[in-house]
Amino acid sequence: MSPSPFSKLPVPKPDPLFAIAAEAEAAGAAAINGTLGIFMDEDGKPLVFPSVIETLSFLERHLQTFNYSYPPLTGLPKYRDAVTKLICQDDREVVASIASTGGTGALAINLRLMKMLLGEGNNDVLLPSPAWGNHPPVCKWAGFNVVETPYIQGGKASVDGVIETVKKHEKPFGILLQVGCHNPTGLDFDREQWADLLDALQKKECVVLLDFAYQGFKGEPETDTEPIRMCRERNLTTLVTWSASKNHSIYGLRTGLAAAFVKDMTEKKTVEGTYSSISRGLHSAAPTFGQAIVALVQDRSQDTWREDLANARAVMKRKRQLMLEHLPASFRNSLSGYGMFAMLPLTVDQVNRLKHDYKVFLLLDGRINIGGIPEAKIKDLCDKIAAVL
Template sequence: MFEHVDHYPGDPILSLLEKFGHDTRPNKVNLSIGLYYDENGKIPVLKSVQAAAKIVQEKAEPHTYLPMEGLAAYREAVQHLLFGRDSAALRDNRVATIQSVGGSGALRVAADFIKTYLPDSAVWISDPSWDNHHALFTAARIQVHTYPYYDAVTNNINFGGMLETLNTLPAKSIVLMQPCCHNPTGLDLNHAQWKEVIGVLQQRNLIPFLDIAYQGFGDGIEEDAWVVRAMADAGLTMVVTNSFSKNFSLYGERCGGLSFVCPSAKEAALVLGQLKAGVRRIYSSPPLFGSKLVATVLHDADLRQQWDREVAAMRDRIKTMREKLRNSLTAHAPSVDGSYLVNQRGMFSYTGFTAAEVDSLREDSAIYLIRSGRLCIPGLNNQNVESVAQAMAETLKK
């Protein structure tokens, strides 16, 4: 019956994690999958989230269904976090927001909506981008194209190439961009460059799709939402997907959001209705527990402050590890320019290492990067950063 079913080779990132698990070398270092690890190599349970869990537990509310669009308090918190409390779009009721099954679920529900209501629009993603972007839109039968983003020669953004391509796109094309901490390159546009992009989006009547999975890991929770707010304030019609997997360390609770900023309150109401219908057809309603945790933290002044501090601690540790790796690498290989390590932001650095160099690091030194050369900074700690730098320097000398 199922002989004809295609073999699934697995997700390259998750397969590599499995391989790491089977590696028996005691000094092995995992710098592959995008998870935030603390200084002790553990995935943290945030104190603010622990306190919220206690509050939720003590209330002992029934485990009832959430509505299709999710928990109201959670949806409001998502809106304030992304658009700011004083957002004109929110005040005018022009934003339709649903709770989603992680950031991935938001992307898929958005993709289904786009396929139905903008059937002629293709999606343009950065080259490179998170691999799953391609898969999620293709699954919804949407055409996916890429715009230039990473310049391997300069290890920087090819902004000219990006703008040139955006300037050729037909009206109503969807342009997927990451507001901060770009996965996989760690390279973000600066404000001046974003302003230029906003100009092109307006001029050509393009639809920005902002996917923000690392809010707070770049410059700060508010700061990292800058372009979301700039685009909303510029009056653009746009889609925003967000994930709390990383900044709440709530990976498995599947907490995300999907927001459409619409030209009018009437359109926002129509869009919300169809997003609910889309959810109903796929999974009916989102999970309850994680949404209560996030809503509890974000609506309680003390817990919110505690969360801000905990996100700041994660962000600062990432920055410290970037500096330490750069300093040690420069000490071991003075001719290597390691400045990219401190110029890139968020969880990831694109090292420019070739697949052969990544293989050599893994086979000779038990250091695991993604074959694209992506290095996940939070896998570093004070115990391993020196030996990683040394191995990187040796690999570059080979």
């Protein structure tokens, strides 16, 4: 019998994040799990925002009449309207958009669009590193060559190296930037740094892709859109990928949006048609249940939602503060950021010892999901970290 074609496949490497998350899960309730980017409650369970629970109670009464047919390829119009309003409050802007399967699906769609915009032979996408672990694979999947350019200098966010790389780049290129609450570092560019970088980009032929996975986790949702506004002010070709996973606590419902700022209604029609073809070839339309939830939260429970985000921000701030109080000064820079993540200055050996000796699970590069650790366990976590230093 001839060998099975499947036997020719290379042995796949497990995704490092999901592999360590599974180990943490298997270690039981006593473990401290700082792996997957999920915002947890004090019992270590994924926290569902009260605004979403309120919306689910409403939806529950309408489940039998929910529209289960195929949606338009671009997704539910009310959802797209609600999210584009969150992204660019100014309704004079013309925005093309399509619903996607989470922020990752939005990245896939926008990267494919970016490839088409840059044209044949322009295959480079610049990526400040350390990058979110899934950025390089999705960029490669879309046909890009990833040019990583370090952005942390002396433990702080710096644009100098990125600007150098931008200046040196001759051919048209794409650049993928995180809007805020950087994953994995938590360290974002400040206003001045954004301005310097965007000014440098303005002198180049490039497409800027802004990954906006944490709207409302740093400041008010509108304040968090500042880098998007700054790109628009400079007339940069700007694409945005947005995720509802964290800021509506619906991770598994895989809800996101890909958007592009366009010149006029003709361009909007063209881009939405292009988005539709990309999505059709990928998976047809994105799932609708999460879209319905987001549209309803924004329509009926917005005040509660804003309180939910304010609470999440306050919790993350308190946890960072507690860690700063209980860890040595050498951890200060790494904890000075925003959002769920920080990259602790730990060696691979120290991370492994935390896992084996203390059932503390972090990524090998020291990334911790602060939002995943109950506040009541933070001191214990710090004591355990101190024990491996």
